[in-house]
Amino acid sequence: MTTSLLLALLLLPYDGKYADDPRLDAIRKELPARAEAARKKLEDLLQVKVPEVGIRLVDAGDDRSGVFAESGDGFIALKTEYLVLGAFDLDKTLVHEMFHCLQRARLGRRYDRVPEWVREGAALYLAGQGPERARSLAAIAGKDGISKLVNGLGGSHGLLDYYEDAAAFERVGARGRDLVRKLLETDDVAAAVKEVLGEDMATFEAETMRHARAVLEPLLAGPHAPVEALRKAQALAAEAKDAEALEAVRGFLALYRTEAWLLGDAVRLELELLRRTGSPDHAEAAKRAAKDLTVFAP
Numbered sequence: 001m002t003t004s005l006l007l008a009l010l011l012l013p014y015d016g017k018y019a020d021d022p023r024l025d026a027i028r029k030e031l032p033a034r035a036e037a038a039r040k041k042l043e044d045l046l047q048v049k050v051p052e053v054g055i056r057l058v059d060a061g062d063d064r065s066g067v068f069a070e071s072g073d074g075f076i077a078l079k080t081e082y083l084v085l086g087a088f089d090l091d092k093t094l095v096h097e098m099f100h101c102l103q104r105a106r107l108g109r110r111y112d113r114v115p116e117w118v119r120e121g122a123a124l125y126l127a128g129q130g131p132e133r134a135r136s137l138a139a140i141a142g143k144d145g146i147s148k149l150v151n152g153l154g155g156s157h158g159l160l161d162y163y164e165d166a167a168a169f170e171r172v173g174a175r176g177r178d179l180v181r182k183l184l185e186t187d188d189v190a191a192a193v194k195e196v197l198g199e200d201m202a203t204f205e206a207e208t209m210r211h212a213r214a215v216l217e218p219l220l221a222g223p224h225a226p227v228e229a230l231r232k233a234q235a236l237a238a239e240a241k242d243a244e245a246l247e248a249v250r251g252f253l254a255l256y257r258t259e260a261w262l263l264g265d266a267v268r269l270e271l272e273l274l275r276r277t278g279s280p281d282h283a284e285a286a287k288r289a290a291k292d293l294t295v296f297a298p
């Protein structure tokens with residue numbers, strides 16, 4: 001069997017709303033090779049064998065819980081709408097989700113006892129998503145949002161906790177990898193931290209919070225380039241400067257698609273401007289939007 005046939009087996013059959021859409025088709029063709037590259041990257045980072053995982057494409061429909069991919073026992077589910085929209089960095093997402101699969105496979109039933117900050121922090125750190133997450137969350141939380149973003153590692157876990165999770169590993173640089181490797185063997189996090197870093201949990205948590213604050217505080221003050229870029233397009237549209245607004249929103253879409261929390265508004269604005277300017281592209285764009293925008297609140 002050739003390598004390409006083997007790789008193709010990683011991608012599960014898909015028969016959803018984009019089955020005949022050339023946008024998804026292009027991504028599907030590349031997915032097995034990109035998943036394999038992500039697996040190799042994770043193996044290089046951790047120096048452990050990473051098992052192959054299957055990839056399922058799933059239409060989110062009107063599930064608006066967010067761009068997050070899901071992973072389970074040996075599979076990763078990617079939401080097609082966000083994939084087609086280019087709303088996340090696919091290569092980083094594959095490393096991230098593959099790490100979840102790896103840790104789950106290594107720990108078995110003990111995985112349920114691993115705190116959320118360990119699971120997510122390690123995945124973000126290995127995928128190199130910490131810095132971009134810090135920028136987005138700072139923009140989402142707003143100027144006075146530091147206490148929402150840095151509040152300790154325990155407690156209930158939500159969107160705004162993700163940078164602090166990453167900071168737990170980023171802070172210690174390359175030793176973060178040693179800590180992740182240890183956490184593939186045990187769910188006793190305090191013992192792993194003690195062994196690898198020589199810190200007790202109180203120190204580890206305090207130092208993590210200090211690091212997260214140091215990274216986030218300058219970002220919270222702004223300005224946030226993606227937010228500014230979209231605002232500028234919206235302001236031009238409000239002044240009926242349609243051609244300029246269209247150019248501005250396309251500028252946003254060229255640079256900032258991975259800011260998924262702004263993407264729905266941007267795509268809607270582009271569509272509205274195509275309509276207003278009588279563009280011949282409007283009909284096709286409207287068809288695409290009807291499929292893509294189900295994941296964003298109306």
Ligand SMILES: [Zn+2]
Pocket residue numbers: 096100119120123
């Ligand atoms: Zn995750």
